[in-house]
Amino acid sequence: MSTPKPYTHILVAVDLTEECDPVIYRASASAEANGATLSLIHIVEPMAMAFGGDVPIDLSQVQQQQFDQAKKCLDRLIDIYPQLTKENCKLAYGQPRQEIHSFAKEHHCDLIVVGSHGRHGLALLLGSTANDVLHGAPCDVLAVSLKKPD
Ligand code: AMP
Numbered sequence: 412m413s414t415p416k417p418y419t420h421i422l423v424a425v426d427l428t429e430e431c432d433p434v435i436y437r438a439s440a441s442a443e444a445n446g447a448t449l450s451l452i453h454i455v456e457p458m459a460m461a462f463g464g465d466v467p468i469d470l471s472q473v474q475q476q477q478f479d480q481a482k483k484c485l486d487r488l489i490d491i492y493p494q495l496t497k498e499n500c501k502l503a504y505g506q507p508r509q510e511i512h513s514f515a516k517e518h519h520c521d522l523i524v525v526g527s528h529g530r531h532g533l534a535l536l537l538g539s540t541a542n543d544v545l546h547g548a549p550c551d552v553l554a555v556s557l558k559k560p561d
Pocket of ligand 1: 424425426430431434452453454455456507524525526527528539540541
């Protein structure tokens with residue numbers, strides 16, 4: 412069996428909570444080890460989507476606030492992580508699975524890194540974002556365990 416080729420472009424998807432640190436650590440360490448380009452993406456989900464598309468009020472202002480808030484969080488990450496820059500961090504708008512897959516395809520990413528809570532029961536049936544991203548992914552997916560130690 413031949414040695415697998417190193418990854419060339421790693422995409423890390425973050426939810427911008429404090430839990431995204433181990434995910435970024437793993438992605439940037441993998442990028443360094445493989446000599447790969449690193450990109451980061453966060454997706455702002457449309458409010459109407461979160462409420463099932465049936466909200467009778469104008470949510471555009473709220474959405475703008477969501478976007479501004481996400482931008483602030485991203486700027487903070489760029490200050491903390493030397494591997495992250497304004498150029499390699501992207502804010503997208505839409506549904507996480509779709510946006511992550513589109514970005515990965517468009518930019519020829521060969522590894523997507525996400526966090527995973529390894530949920531059980533109903534949450535597992537409904538599917539986490541990590542599960543969602545895995546299905547139909549255009550490349551390898553690494554799910555970084557975010558489970559708290561027992
Ligand atoms: P969740 O299943 O929503 O708890 O999220 C698990 C992982 O999916 C997070 O650690 C991120 O890697 C990714 N993720 C969740 N939401 C988003 C988002 N809005 N944008 C980008 N990645 C996300």
